[in-house]
Amino acid sequence: MRACLLCNSPLRNEMPLADLMRLTPLVKSTICENCSNGFVDLSSGPTCNVCGRNRLQGMPDPCQDCLRWMKSSELVFENAALYAYNPFMKDFMKRYKFNGDYRLRQVFSGQIRQRLKKINEVIVPIPVSIDTMATRGFNQVTGLLDNLEYADVLKVKAEKKAVRQSEKNRRERMALNQPFELNQFEKNSIQNKAVLIVDDVYTTGTTIRHAATLMHEAGATSVRGFTLAR
Numbered sequence: 498m499r500a501c502l503l504c505n506s507p508l509r510n511e512m513p514l515a516d517l518m519r520l521t522p523l524v525k526s527t528i529c530e531n532c533s534n535g536f537v538d539l540s541s542g543p544t545c546n547v548c549g550r551n552r553l554q555g556m557p558d559p560c561q562d563c564l565r566w567m568k569s570s571e572l573v574f575e576n577a578a579l580y581a582y583n584p585f586m587k588d589f590m591k592r593y594k595f596n597g598d599y600r601l602r603q604v605f606s607g608q609i610r611q612r613l614k615k616i617n618e619v620i621v622p623i624p625v626s627i628d629t630m631a632t633r634g635f636n637q638v639t640g641l642l643d644n645l646e647y648a649d650v651l652k653v654k655a656e657k658k659a660v661r662q663s664e665k666n667r668r669e670r671m672a673l674n675q676p677f678e679l680n681q682f683e684k685n686s687i688q689n690k691a692v693l694i695v696d697d698v699y700t701t702g703t704t705i706r707h708a709a710t711l712m713h714e715a716g717a718t719s720v721r722g723f724t725l726a727r
């Protein structure tokens with residue numbers, strides 16, 4: 498019998514009731530109903546129209562973070578996300594990225610494929626640095642893009658990764674200069690094309706916006722974002 502990728506309990510074959518009710522296309526579940534309930538599906542409630550975050554009662558739309566971006570940056574950039582970055586998702590990311598459990602990409606890759614397989618945009622994943630690749634062994638973003646075509650247009654500038662992103666505080670991250678550069682062999686694939694930048698998590702928005710700026714400079718006609726979590 499198949500086992501839940503997160504807690505190892507046996508997986509029953511029937512679909513959880515929540516999935517049936519949602520009428521989402523059938524995606525083979527890799528986790529049990531109990532673990533599945535830990536993730537907050539952002540399509541089930543109101544979200545910020547700009548960054549895609551869960552909009553709690555009383556929150557403005559766009560949210561405060563987005564209003565701040567609109568004041569400080571000329572870049573118009575919209576992001577959509579599948580799940581809230583809640584403690585359960587944080588724990589998932591820790592196991593997937595920092596413990597380097599590559600199997601865990603399968604928890605969401607089916608769903609992401611359903612969502613992205615019919616779009617007309619060129620998918621551009623956020624890259625990882627050569628150092629991260631050497632220690633982790635994989636790019637967690639392209640892992641999520643199993644069975645989808647994407648263009649490796651971006652790469653991390655070699656000198657910019659002295660401190661890991663997750664170890665910086667918000668202000669330090671905001672102050673970072675452009676961390677990416679274009680992959681010379683692939684950059685033509687986005688000229689005069691609509692681009693969808695994909696990342697695992699949208700936290701401050703800095704990373705994905707740096708990538709978006711570069712895509713515009715390289716001749717993309719439009720640039721949107723898509724992240725697993727926000």
Ligand SMILES: [Zn+2]
Pocket residue numbers: 501502503504505506528529530531532533
């Ligand atoms: Zn489970």
Ligand SMILES: [Zn+2]
Pocket residue numbers: 545546547548549550559560561562563
């Ligand atoms: Zn927002």
